[in-house]
Amino acid sequence: MYKLQSVIGSVILIIFLYACTPSQPTTKTNVLNKPADSETDVKGNKRMSAWEMQNYHKNLPKAAPPAERKTSGRETKKEIKKEMNPTVAVIKPEDPVGQTSVNNNIVTSASFAYRSKEYYKFITDSIQAVSAKAAYYQIADSMMRMMTQLPINSKNPAIDLTQWYTTPNFNIRKPNYVMLHHTAQTTAEQTLYTFSIQRTGVSAHYVVSRDGTVYQMLNDYMKAWHSGIGRWGSVNDMNSCSLGIEIDNNGSEPFSDAQINGLLKLLTYLKKEYQIPQENFIGHSDYAPSRKNDPSKYFPWKKLADAGFGYWYDTLNLKDPPADFNPIMALRIIGYDTKKPMDAIKAFKLHFIQNDVSSTLSDYDKKILYNVYLKY
Ligand SMILES: [Zn+2]
Incomplete structure (x- = not known):
């Protein structure tokens, strides 16, 4: 009975929407309008609406303090910022193309002192709850607004602004390369922290920890800032067409089997999902030879090639x-x-x-x- 009501309801809604839709839209879509709850992805899973995404951070649990710190766990934005200041290096962004970036390390600073994994987890969870998640959805929302702009707002002087047409035949461009990095840091928690703060200007879609746990930090369709200046074939803006994967490793140690297995699981999914060609799995050093040496000589490229990622x-x-x-x-x-x-x-x-x-x-x-x- 419920299903029947829901079907009838959907039919009425479709007729209503069809009757109310103007032949040409005159205003931009506000992606923050709370949409119908029936929004699902292609696999039938409920999709988080832009409105829900925007408000997601408000419902996040407060981060718990690590044992070694005496704190209430309710630090303000100002307190967190103050604590971050002494140890955060100034990092030049890996995007846009045309700027230089630091050599080989995500973080390079003489004054940098590594804190414990628990410290980074605590501070990162706090930053995520206070600002990073909200900023993520705010930026994603502005991207969505940009993509729904009408032609009348176009800055392109070459188009005819007196009339415009739309096509319903499109979808989103997909990544076609995977670029692998080592973090040159001490723990995955440190890297999650580095990518959570805006002024570092660096990011990646995924971080693979030493035990094989994979963290996703950015939607695959968005552009991360991981490659910087370089060239591979005719591609000189790899951020625009690749997925960036940071592997937790200090650059002078072997990669564990658990970590490589976690990476292979991720690559298997990405290759299939986006139909990425075998030759398009490359290292940062391949793309930016004069600036980068990651992943290091310890990276098992042969094992990856045997599994179908890159050639050997x-x-x-x-x-x-x-x-x-x-x-x-x-x-x-x-x-x-x-x-x-x-x-x-x-x-x-x-x-x-x-x-x-x-x-x-x-x-x-x-x-x-x-x-x-x-x-x-
Ligand atoms: Zn790199």
Whole structure:
């Protein structure tokens, strides 16, 4: 009976909406209007409305203080900010393209002192409850408003503003690359904290902790600030077309099996969901060879390639390249920016040779390069 009432209700609502809809919309959609509760995603799960998202943070539980801190757990925004100040480094943003960023580390500062994992968890939970979640939904909302702008607001001088047409045949652009990083930090909690504060100007879609737990910080369709200046093939704004994944690792230690298994689970989902080509799983150092060295030489690229993420050479089938083989051209075809050939060679070696990152190619290195190049 309930279902029947609901169907009749839906039919009446559709007829009503159809009758009331003007032939051309004259105002922008206010995405903060509380929508009907029946909004669901393609899989039938209830989708959080923009209104609910905007108000989500108001219902969040208060963060609990860590054992080592004596605090009421009800710190104000001002108190949290005051506490953050002595240890937070000034970090240049990884976006927009055209600005430089710090070398190799998310956080670089002589005055930086690592606090405990519990401290970062506490302060991050507080920041999330006080400001980060609200800011997230506010920014997402402004993005949604931007996407629903009418042509009459267009700044484009090339279009005819006297009449306009819309098409119902569209959806949203999807990510087509995955860029992998190591955090160069001490714990995932520290990285979650770094990405929770606005003035760091850096972010990623996902953070993979050492025990394999994966945290998502940004919707896959949004642009994170993780790549900065660089070039891969013809792409020079990787933030716009990639998903950024930060792997908790200090840069001079192996990656645990649990962590790589967590990463592989995530990559398997992303590859299938967005149909990302195998060759489009790359490292930050591949994209920005002169600035970045992450992920480090300890990163198991072969294991990833065996699972279908990125390519690796055929270890049992290495042949000498032909006499006219041009290594720089091969690097370029793979995707490396060869404007600075020595940097491109170093980045290639960090990825494929790993134990030697000099800027020259030995005969063995050339065999590997030739073998990889044939896969592109
Ligand atoms: Zn990086």
